[in-house]
Amino acid sequence: MIRARIRDMLPQGNFEVLEAQDGAEGLQLIRQVHPNLVLMDFLMPRMNGWEVLQQLQQDATLWDIPLVVMSGRKEEVTEHVTEPFEYFEFVGKPFERHDLVEAIRSAMAKARQRASKPAPAPVAAGSSAEVAELKQRLKTVEEELASLKRQMGQLVTFIKQRLQ
Template sequence: MASNKILVIDDTTVVRVKVREMLPPGNFQVLEAKDGLEGLNLIRQEKLGLIMLDFLLPKMSGWEVFQQIQSQPDLRKIPLVIMSGRKEEVTEKIIEPFEYFEFLGKPFDQKQLIGAIKSAMTKAKQPRQEPSQKVAAPAVNNAIAATSSSEGESAAQIQALNEKIAKMQAEIDGLKKQLAQVVTFIKQKIK
């Protein structure tokens, strides 16, 4: 059997080693990345059979890596397992049910790891719609898919997501204004 390349992107050495040790020997070549930027570079350079992505990473977060993967059709086809010790951090950004990737909560055992990998492989084979160019497109698409029971529910969820986006944008604008004030204050003190 040909060796399958698995990329484990996690800032914790223990987790990377644990994944390597839990996989059946001889079947997989495990590549490791300690931050999101290094991981994204390996994703672009290597022909991968699976990506295991921690959600909280230095240099570039798992969320940012996920968005980069989703924005490129060839990368979206790679089976993906998102790992986190706090599932709510993932569900804040990506609405359940997770259609195209598998979630693996930390800590995990070998049975959970193998189950997550098998599930991710199955999910990656499912046909999917092309996402729109908006940043929030994965969340909106998942919200629509999650509520196929009625159009009213979908519209309500989309409206709620749009309101959250508007609220976050207002917060960002407020923070930018505060930052500009701080910079002005510092410049005045330096003179």
């Protein structure tokens, strides 16, 4: 229903609209077709917008496709990507036709700027495993830090009691 509403908002033109039901299907379609523009919701089943965005940025053949990301909650997007959004244009839901058209124009301008820069270096194989390992290490360090803070608080309390 949302996809149909957005399709109806698009300006008239000689172009084909392709649709995907989720992020994984959308990414597969993008890789097959290499479209001139991608409109995607940030919250999607199977693969969310953040995951699709990362895949597009890591692929030198796809990284300069104009991209419009939509969400009813901008804070979900800014959790992953800080503003200003350099790689894509954001449009908050609900939006009107003129908002969508302006977001498309802006996304295309951003893509032209990216196209003038060198493509990103491919990500080394296994890097996601490295990231997962680093995240686990960070979690362990954070847990140890929290434990040390508790112990320090107990020590300060003990010393204050002894001094009184």
